[in-house]
Amino acid sequence: MIPAPFEYHAPSSVKEAIGLLERHGEDAKLLAGGHSLLPIMKFRLAQPKVVVDIGRIAGLDKIEARGSAIAIGALTTHDAVEQSDVLQAQCPLLPETASVIGDMQVRNRGTIGGSLAHADPAADYPGAILALDAEIVATGAKGTRTIPARDFFVEMLTTALTPAEIITEIRVPATGTGKGTGTAYLKHAHPASGYAVVGVAVVLQVAGGKCQKAAIGINGVAGKAYRASAVEKALVGKALDEKTVADAASHAADGADVQSDLYASSEFRAHLACVYTKRAILKAASRAG
């Protein structure tokens, strides 16, 4: 397993990296932790002429609370997300999601920005990013723009990023936990790859025994991660008893182009989506306190 040759650049600033991307256009690929790109380069499924290694750009791996949001640098590893005190206290859904990505070694290298840019629909972050209504901050030659999570995932392996844009930051809301807010990520992992056959991220707000707000992001099921709006609608305003949740969760795959593979047919995958949605909602509800 040997990648094809390429020209290598290790810029020290975002600006320099964008310059390289502009210069080389489609010949260039960004390398962050390398855990999405290098495997396909080793199989020569990707043979970029130029690799721009942004792993040495300083300052892109910080996690900072900024008012009601938390900003996560794009180069933050999955492990750093999992271990972050700030995130565990203020946005526990993301650490919970990060904790089930790949394995310890992969989490030590893989980055949140790299994973999102790769846009594998079976990756774990997309559901949580959608459920949190996170924002992806992208920087290009013309400056910085903020892409709402809903607009970010375009289709399988394709995002709203332009070829010369780099994700620099991900912003998630400080949902907190307990006191009426509960979140959960539940996943049915593929036994070989560890990727999500079904992954369900839930953010709930409960008051007076009734659901005030529900946001449910699902990855692994369709060609891109999606919000299960039918489920969300069926929950709001209701008490989250098992029957209500089960009925609502039965809409988890409504309207989705459910994928099929050797491990799970579309029928089974849709069924699993419902079961995991139900369980994730109940888990989040139990955490809402």
Next chain:
Amino acid sequence: MAVSKIFGASIRRREDPRLITGQATYTDDLRLPGMVHACIVRSPHAHARIVEIDVEAARRHPGVVAVFTGRDIAGKLNPIPTAWLIPNSDLKTPPHPALAVDRVRYAGDGVAVVVAEDPYSARDAAALVRVEYAPLPAVVNQEQAVQSGAPQLHAEAPNNVAFTWKLAGGDANAAFAEAERGGVVVRQRFLNQRLIPNAIEPRSVVARYTSGSGDLTVWYTTQNPHIARFLMSVVTGIPEHKIRIVAPEVGGGFGSKIPFYADEAVVAFCARATGRPVKWTEERRENYQATIHGRDHITDLEIAARGDGTITGLRGKTWANLGAYLSTAAPGVPTILHGLMLTGCYTIPNIAYEVVGVFTSTTPVDAYRGAGRPEATFLIERMVDRIAGRLGMDPAEVRRKNFIRAEQFPYTTAEGLSYDSGNYAPALDKALDLIEYSRLREVQRQGPKDNRYLGIGLSTYVEICGLGPSAVAGAVGFQGGLWESATVRLHPTGKATAFTGASPHGQGEETTFAQLVSDELGLPIDDIEVVHGDTGAISMGWGTYGSRTTVVGGAAIALASRRVRDKAAKIAAHMLEAAEGDLAFEQGRFSVRGSPARSKTIQEVTLQAYLAWNLPAGVEPSLEASAYYDPSNFTFPFGTHAAVVKVDADTGQVELRRYVAVDDCGRVINPLIVDGQVHGGLVQGIAQALHEAAAYDANGQLLTGSMADYAVPRARMFPRFVTARTETPSPHNPIGVKGVGETGTIASTPAVVNAVLDALRPFGVTHIDMPLTPERIWTAIQKSAAPPAEARRQGAQQKDRR
């Protein structure tokens, strides 16, 4: 110098220090001066004609030393032979060229080889080899391959049939006629899915040819260097005495490093043709395509029993997928190693069985851990549960009722084997006890919790080990002997080297064989070196597979040690001026009975053996002996495994909660090592039940082509296993051992499948094909006759409808 007996002691392995410090040398770790690197170009098509190969661009690539195609080597390398010519089967052996010349027959078939100064250049140049293929239709399913109109792979094998092998004992038709009248007959089609062995070390070869002397030395990942030497000689035409095969550290095999592969011959050819040492190491992707696969049976089976659960007959037919070519042992695996074990540990007097070996456009299939016996055990153990279900009997009781009883040994089966010894009921009792069988049945009767269904599964197995008596090997067409060699040499300072023809690669015989020598000769274990895996050092041997290493090779080591001791006794008697019959030998010391002060240590005797200043008449100098042990029979380890699962009826997911393995492998030399062998086998067998499966699409493309697609089991999939043993020594083996390398794999697959189907009995589900993935289980529940609500009310002991 006190040496207590260490047979039976869990001593730390002596091979470990080099392995845990990174100092061990596996084949890919070798670096020879002037060494170049090979990359094999493989067919992306399952079945195609080769129209043209253009290697010019590859040849011109910087660093490239040579490029060869099938045409370049045709006539210079003989076809790759198969070594198991099963008799009375009309076996066809179409030629298997080392590199395809005009036709490729599976995706992964080698078509060219590039040799370059470094592996990166070799890989780059291989991408420049342009092969024009004319694709032909593929056939991956063995049952379809024998139909008329199916794509034909070999002119020599019409309808892709490699052989038809039949087995009969007693009168099966009469037994079935009787059962149809007043008993029970269960029929089922079973698929034993294709598996990928997945030794974590990929195959690797380093070949060096010295033109001055005409010597070929090959270091490589083999389980049987002497067989490899013979086959290398056959294929390359280099005489056997000019070939040395070395198996350095070998990183697991599980059968996949038994065969002699085309790749090895190609690398040797390259070394000779370029005059440079050549290394080739497969990538995992190549391993999945070009290293053998295992199992892949389709079986239609019927079992007949009386109303009281007495099993009277077994009848069936198996289509065994052999892949594109006959691998080294392939014909023997689904026939001799499978068919002869079908009746298991039961007195089933009547059997009729047929095996059709079939060529398909897939990776060749050969021995994978257990090799034929897991397939047999799976069939009979599933069927015993089905009979229990139909008769409303407890599966444990049906087993007990049909066991060969202790007093019936040696027992001749309907297949014609003579089981050496056994005592099956105590192992069953022990397993039931350890798993708390009655209590769990009680819990089960209380019904599921949270839609999670409890299931308990049993597997009572017997397997054939210690391959094997050479006369039998010959009678069943194995093109070799199955005895084993040992030489035990004491050095003048009293240290010892033991040479074995077996070739362990993780099983720990450097330790257990040293334990044997230590016990026989009273030497401290640290004074004993065990040498294996080098045809330059060891006269002959048949290698490590078939749970034979300790049973046959260990016995040879013990016998050679005893011969050394006998000679030492003669010298000691002479030194002590006593009659040999008056000597006692204990703790490494010869002493005169009645006057213990008159004694000589084995080290003192050894020194005299080499000095030869004063040897008794007729005794030659030096102190070493060889033994060539050819067993009089196979050994037949047995036991009971029990699995407890919870099946989530909402997701179909199986949680393996507990697992008990009670094995009887005869006497145990090192309990720690035996436990390790059992654990490893369990994980492989359980993973066959629940996770692992190789899959092809209709075009013959492997869909599970990497470890990201094929579920090699991980640590978190398993609970802590409970292992226990009973001990029924083999009566004919010189050290009483029976073999344990494959029992875990053989017994565990049906135990787990039985447990899952036991959990699903309330739904009326009686069969699901392996692996029992969540989707298959969920689908079976959806299709079941009983809706869950009704199912919950049903008692567990009700009879199966099907």
Next chain:
Amino acid sequence: MKRTISVTVNGKKSSHDVEPRLLLVHYIRDTLGLTGTHVGCDTSNCGACTIMMNGRAVKACTLLAVQADGAQLQTVEGLANNGDLHPIQQGFWEEHGLQCGFCTPGMMMTALELLRRHPDPTETQIREGLEGNLCRCTGYQHIVNAIQNAAGKLRGVPARK
């Protein structure tokens, strides 16, 4: 075009000109000659190539050597201290935590970080911590025992069974 990288491996500084595409595991094995680190798969699944990079367990098959420029690396050859086996090595030896030994260096390097995170790990923590390491020989149970044994040694208490 080659680039110059400098790394510290097992406490020893090295500097080489490498092709950008050179995988770190090949740099370690072929350039530095430290063949204790193994390659078992193509897909970052098996973990046989696990080493420590700047104190973290990483898969050296999924890194370019150039990405390690300036890094502190530790391989299995750097586990023992002046010939004294590391407690993890002792644990693997005493508990028969290896058979063919091919996955073992990666297992031990993973265990090194696992035990730093969980000095007194539960069996579940160990099994989950080994998610990125495949062993085909042992069935994992003796590996779990080995890591428990090592944990005890590192904490200065007798091995727990």
